[in-house]
Amino acid sequence: MARSGSSGLSKSLILKGLQCQKALWLAKHPPDFELPPQPDLQAKFVAGTEVGILAQQLFPDGIEVPYEGLSFPAQLARTKELIAGGTDVIYEASFSFSAIFVKVDLLVRDDQGDGWQIYEVKMGTGVKPVNLDDVAIQQYVLNGCGLSVSRSFLVHIDNRYLRQDALEVDKLFASEDISVKVAARQQSLPEIVRDFRQTMAEHQEPAIDIGPHCTDPYECDYIPYCWQHIPENSVFDLRGKGINKFDYYNQGLVKFADLPLDRLNKAQRQQVETTLKQQDLLDTNKVDEFIETLWYPLCHLDFESFNSPIPKFDDTRPYQQIPFQYSLHIQQSAGAEPQHFEYLAPPGVDPRRELSEQLLAVIPEGACVLTYNQAFEKGVLRNLAELFPDLAEAINLRLPNVRDLMTPFRRRDVYRWQMRGSYSIKEVLPAMVPELSYAGLEIADGMAAMQAYHEMCALDDPAMLAELRRAMLEYCRLDTLAMVRILAELRTIAPR
Ligand code: SF4
The missing domain is CATH 3.30.420.10 (Ribonuclease H-like superfamily/Ribonuclease H)
Structure with a gap:
């Protein structure tokens, strides 16, 4: 799994900004608000690391540029050295362009030797739009560093694989060529990066309201902060499908008491009515x-x-x-x-x-x-x-x-x-x-x-x-x- 970081604009910050520019701003200007711990992140990180290391076997005999124990400049220097020295497969190759630091899970030299292929490893079972953005950022940085990227791939888990005896890494993983889609996304990146830098430099928190973007594609870290104004027993607590909760929210219909009962389904109506009256339902028969x-x-x-x-x-x-x-x-x-x-x-x-x-x-x-x-x-x-x-x-x-x-x-x-x-x-x-x-x-x-x-x-x-x-x-x-x-x-x- 690629990790990124620097004092500039990292890949993860750009992805955050693509989800919500307020989240990007908050990452640089932490609010005076104690965010609750997120207990399952470490477990996800461990699983992701295990998958990433296993995927390296798809291209054996590569050389890794480790994250631990090397400063960012040292990781960049080591990557340069490996490329110049003719290494064909580099794990966690590191690049920086326009103060954006990225690490590439698997960087593989083309057979002809004049171009490179990016392989981004994910533990999901298919290609998601956010993965395309992820690789587009990497490709943008690599191009900026003067590398020619011929093709890019998303390596994900193939959930049809049935293990029998030893693990077959080539069957566990599926590689999808996402070059065309990545190229399309990459075109808008220079403008996006400019825009994000401007946002981060602002002194005022961006006036962005809550919305479906708070959980898509990821659950945002700042939900406890941005959602403070949502009362208990709000439209967002309604169970079941069939209504657009943000439509109600945007109309100012937030509390249970404000909701038009005739527009809710039976179960939701019951939920609202029983809560407001603190009443139970019972059919003894x-x-x-x-x-x-x-x-x-x-x-x-x-x-x-x-x-x-x-x-x-x-x-x-x-x-x-x-x-x-x-x-x-x-x-x-x-x-x-x-x-x-x-x-x-x-x-x-x-x-x-x-x-x-x-x-x-x-x-x-x-x-x-x-x-x-x-x-x-x-x-x-x-x-x-x-x-x-x-x-x-x-x-x-x-x-x-x-x-x-x-x-x-x-x-x-x-x-x-x-x-x-x-x-x-x-x-x-x-x-x-x-x-x-x-x-x-x-x-x-x-x-x-x-x-x-x-x-x-x-x-x-x-x-x-x-x-x-x-x-x-x-x-x-x-x-x-x-x-x-x-x-x-x-x-x-x-x-x-
Ligand atoms: S919680 Fe929602 S509005 Fe707040 S920063 Fe995150 S995505 Fe943006």
Whole structure:
């Protein structure tokens, strides 16, 4: 992955400016405002670096111009030296033109020797418009430095690749020739760069209002700052599709109380009305009907899974969800104290076989299997059945017994205004069982659990590993305990 930086206008600053010139200005004139930390950036950076290093194998025997340990001038000088010395493949080649510093992931000399090819590596699965801007900036700088760029490519993950045995780097990555599109974008860059320099030199913050650009193509770092004026329960908190939230905002219709109810869909209207009146919805017959679809023993099941751009195990594809953990609370009868079972894979091994065997050993045949959002758990079970033909029969026997605790909340048979229009368990739990909460857990959502798994695989300190595993088990256990308690609450509000 190319990194860039200098006291001038870096590639990342230009990309920021292309998204919003106010973001560019704020990057140079930090506001007197404490921005919250962004915990998942480090994980993304680590994954990006791993992908970038792996992609270097597409052009082996190149020489790297390292970022760490070399000043910017030293990186530029080293690049010049390598080019002059006849090196054909340079990793992280560094250039500066018009005070714009860029690093090129893979720079490859043409066979004829008089031109160069740029290969930009991304961990996505296709070419995005922002990638074209990214490479256009690199090409602009390289041309400015007197290099002739004959072609440019975007190297991305090919998610059709199925790993079998050793990783085949040439199949994992797909290279798309983006030369024509990049050339088109490059033409406007001199003007854009001039414009951005002017913006950065301004003393006044640009008068740019919030808009769809705040999250497109990336979630802007300055959202907490620029969105301070948006009240709680605003048009932006409305769930569901079908309305252009910025249309309302631009008309001054921001607070729930201002919104024209007749222009909202039924679910949104309910969300607004119940919030304003602090009112709940309940259809006891429907809740009762749902409870009637369950039986005992009842197994509350939750999987945690991870994915990775680089398939870690045989028979997996890039970004395939791999289950590594489950929690299971089994109740023998309504209201009975649940028995708890759990599994968390050891680091670095394919967890699917062991997880499947342990799961089948504890879920009795014929038991009702309760999930929260059954599509995910069923998908995991189907994949395991496909992967292990000898376990398929046992898994397929349990699949039709899967029920979904989300159903009465998705249908709004039961809805509490504190759920903020959502039927996610993270919103449903505090509204239904306020004394049970994810707050204060070190791992508090599925994304954090996935990052913890990756972290676990990289740890070798036994004490840290034990502590991390404890936090992972605690989080997953709460997911199924939450289901036990939510079901108990449903039984209380809709007694037969
Ligand atoms: S939050 Fe929106 S308006 Fe503010 S700087 Fe970012 S993109 Fe621009």
